Amino acid sequence: MPLGLGKEDSDQEDKFEDAHETIPVATTMNLVTSLEECTTALYLFLNNRFSDAINLLHPWSKTSIYHALIYGILMVVKAILTFDPQDKQIGMAIVKEALKTCNSFRRKPRVIPLSHLVSKEGIKAISEEELHAEVCYAECLILKSFITFIQDESMLGFLKGGISIGASYQIYKDCQQVLTQIPNDQSKAHRHLVGGIQFGLGAFNLMLSLVPPKTLRLLNVVGYSGDREVGLALLHESTSEMHINNFLSVFTLLFYHNYISISYGVEMGNNSAGEHLLLIYLQKFPNCVILKFFHARSSMLKGKFENAEAKLHECIFTQNEWNQFHYLCYWELMWCRIFLQDWKQAYHYAHRLSQHSRWSKATFVYSKAILLPLLPADFVKSVDEDMNSLFLQVDGLRARFLGNSVPIEKFIAVKGQRYGTTVGWFxxxxxxxxxxxxxxxxxxxxxxxxxxxxxxxxxxxxxxxxxxxxxxxxxxxxxxxxxxxxxxxxxxxxxxxxxxxxxxxxxxxxxxxxxxxxxxxxxxxxxxxxxxxxxxxxxxxxxxxxxxxxxxxxxxxxxxxxxxxxxxxxxxx
The missing domain is CATH 1.25.40.10 (Tetratricopeptide repeat domain)
Structure with a gap:
């Protein structure tokens, strides 16, 4: 049972897991009904029924704030996974529509911040639905930032994304102030509201704590600083109740513990809280490919690479609807084989990625090139690849981001030129x-x-x-x-x-x-x-x-x- 999950919610989940294959679409919609239906859609997603989740959300995505938000989240996830230009365009269009939907439910006019309004006129100055719309709007702004960063490769796009981030953070801060003036409401809708604000502020505190002040100024997040411990605490608190952003809090924590802290942390930290969280949710959603993937990554960080590989293969065979998930697995499988010095199998995964994944052709071609000199001559001949040619291809395969090359691609492009044109390196x-x-x-x-x-x-x-x-x-x-x-x-x-x-x-x-x-x-x-x-x-x-x-x-x-x-x-x- 998830942390803090009550018996009523647990029973509701059990009913969902035993539900029929066909999920009926609601004929009427209010705040409570929308939260229930969007929760069902998330459960479908976590059970790898991606199309069913999207089909459930789409009919109400222009008239319900939570349908608009969750539909936007799923389509942005798809765009990030595929990196297909058409999916990026669709994702941006859906996010813009979601912003329009959420904005139509916000309080008008917005002359002063909500917290000041409530302080002056009392809590009746804003309706429950208007407050939920604020939180959904803030989250849609984050989605817009993400899709802008991966779609618009200019500095203008970077600044546009930064403006959205700054506006989103201010809304979350404002809603937090309003919460302090609201009596403690135990209703389901209020729990979703509190959980959403905890997720937003937790994610922002965590993100901002990693960013140097100079970059924060570029992101238009002036005057704010993040506290990593506060961010982690808020996200863990957000996972302790069942609400619409619960799983985003879970995935944010898992991503932080399994990737960010490894790349940017000063030492391997104690990940017992993240491990506990992962195991709890794997019990509830044992086939969820995202949770399986994080479980594999967790095994890698413990040095259990063969165990990680078995879990990654499970991820691949669990679902075929969104094949893009497979490429995440192939990337990690390549690294497992590299760490274990199995050059042939590592090359196999690098080749597959270079042929089918859109994320970074430069990185995947470079991965093949650096493995070739370690392979037997007869194998190199059989795959009909020329190492120097691969090295020299890298520069032309670089993607552009914010008007510049992605740093790791710039690095390997420079190295590709060096190793492709010189001898004398081992x-x-x-x-x-x-x-x-x-x-x-x-x-x-x-x-x-x-x-x-x-x-x-x-x-x-x-x-x-x-x-x-x-x-x-x-x-x-x-x-x-x-x-x-x-x-x-x-x-x-x-x-x-x-x-x-x-x-x-x-x-x-x-x-x-x-x-x-x-x-x-x-x-x-x-x-x-x-x-x-x-x-x-x-x-x-x-x-x-x-x-x-x-x-x-x-x-x-x-x-x-x-x-x-x-x-x-x-x-x-």
């Missing part, structure tokens, strides 16, 4: 660098024998480069291996040795010709190392040194990581 070098760029050593950190195995590969590469150095790239290549060596040693708890290698990269700064990113990233790793030792002053000093570097590959990502690390250190002092 076979695993591009792959090792790619693993680091995707936080792969952090993912493997719970399985020290694997880290040791990769450290052995780095040692062999170091020997090869010393025997046959490429004069132009000699310092850059050795500095890369020193950084990676330090990372492995850090995960093995050998801090003094790791510190030596990070400092060695920093000392070579003036001799680097191309890979200038290695120095700020070494400062970052050194900062985290001191953090793990409990030397917060040294950690802070090294992290601040990152600010002295500009215009290097993956700069924005490092700024985000450094911001999160400094925030974490500030809480320790």
């Amino acid at each position: 076979t695993a070098q591009p792959l090792l660098e790619f693993i680091y760029a995707w936080s792969g050593f952090q993912v493997m950190s719970q399985k020290t024998e694997l880290i040791s195995s990769w450290l052995s590969i780095i040692d062999k590469g170091e020997d090869l480069l010393q025997e046959n150095p490429n004069n132009e790239y000699a310092t850059d290549d050795m500095s890369l291996l020193n950084l990676l060596k330090g990372v492995c040693l850090k995960h093995l708890g050998k801090y003094s040795k790791a510190e030596h290698y990070f400092n060695h990269v920093i000392q070579k700064e003036k001799l680097l010709k191309y890979d200038h990113y290695l120095v700020p990233y070494s400062y970052y790793e050194l900062g985290i190392l001191h953090y793990l030792r409990g030397d917060y002053a040294s950690a802070t000093k090294n992290l601040h040194n990152i600010k002295n570097h500009r215009d290097y590959l993956m700069e924005t990502r490092l700024q985000f990581r450094a911001h999160v690390a400094l925030e974490q250190i500030a809480k320790k002092n």
